[in-house]
Amino acid sequence: MAHTNFKFQKRQKELDRKKKQDEKVLRKQQKDTDPEAETEDLPLADTVIEA
Template sequence: MAHTNFKFQKRQKELDRKKKQDEKALRKQQKDTDPEAEAEAEDSPMADTEITA
């Protein structure tokens, strides 16, 4: 039987963790640099759900 390559699995897990951290940092940076765009994005779904009588 073949042995499990734990070093490969560990490296893949580390790469996934690093990728996730980079994406999180990028989202945080975008949030800090452009708060108005985020506010507009939050308001737009509410505009579509207005109740007209």
């Protein structure tokens, strides 16, 4: 009977954990950048310089 390859399983688990952390960081960055983009656009639309 074949033995279980624990190193492979451990590596897969580590890769899954790393992928999950990276996705979490990306979501956090998108969340932080979206409100800033909205607030930056609003003052530009409100300030109209008429000559």
